Amino acid sequence: MNSVLPVGVRAEARVPASSANLGPGFDCLGIALGIYDDISASVGEPGLRISVSGEGAEGVPLDDAHLVVRAINSGLQAAGVTVPGLDVQCRNSIPHSRGLGSSASAVVGGLAVAGGLVAAAGVGTPLSAEKLIQLASEFEGHPDNASASVLGGAVVSWSESAAPPGGAGAAGSTPGTDYFARTLAVHPTIRAFTMVPQFESSTAVTRGLLPDAVARTDAVFNVSRAALAVLALTAEPELLMAATQDRLHQEYRAPVMPATASLVQWLRARGVPATVSGAGPTVLALTASELPAQSRDKAAELGFVLDEVEIAPGVVVH
């Protein structure tokens, strides 16, 4: 029988954004970025009271359908506990639907808060980092984002499933899939720059633009670049230009985000290893060199705001 957490138990989580794919590592490489959502939750009287401020506050439901609340409930269930009610506060800095993994961050943050409540009460089963990766990947469908937000730094993630190999279409977990991830020790000279536009793009929609099958030559191209990306990120940053080339997703998504494609092309033509961040429309540059002096103006001309962001630690619960 499930334990009931007592009223008054409280936990907070600070969860980073993430950028998935890093060019060739479609659905398997990611990096945590220093843009954070802060979530706090207390066990309260029956019912749900939720307040949301910051990014995306106007567009999210303020009831049990809220993604963070759903993740908290899922985490409590996984830990084998229940609560009479919840008070939840979300203070968001991660922009939604820009390719910065906001949905994965919301899920990781909610699960981590649930783990924090369980730990604070000293009952139920604690949620380890491995468990958070498993639950978040099952829940949200993007282990590359979720693993980065859990572990921090750059990550490689993979899954094992009893199901036969499938297409590249819809995200979402196949029942019985196990998810795994490891961090890469990012070379200390590598810096991260984001260029974030105002316009949004749904990950689910732009996954629909990807073909189910690709030419073997393109598959080989990406396998070689993804393997090279591990070397470039950890030991030889001078290889980042070659290591961030991709033939699996960026070109297919370009027609619905031409400004993103133009900015990536402009930067790469000047030796900056820029990629589409996740499913876009944000542009990410991981580089050990300075950006060309005109980069900020060029980004602004196309409607993007350029910032340097830290390569972030994983979710922190307190």
Ligand SMILES: Nc1ncnc2c1ncn2[C@@H]1O[C@H](COP(=O)(O)OP(=O)(O)O)[C@@H](O)[C@H]1O
């Ligand atoms: N912090 C959050 N709280 C509630 N819902 C969120 C949050 N972050 C993202 N979402 C939901 O996820 C959607 C964005 O998901 P998605 O299209 O995958 O973009 P992203 O690249 O930002 O993850 C939002 O429209 C919203 O419904």
Ligand SMILES: N[C@@H](CCOP(=O)(O)O)C(=O)O
């Ligand atoms: N590998 C996924 C990553 C989606 O990331 P998001 O930040 O855009 O949600 C994909 O490329 O679809």
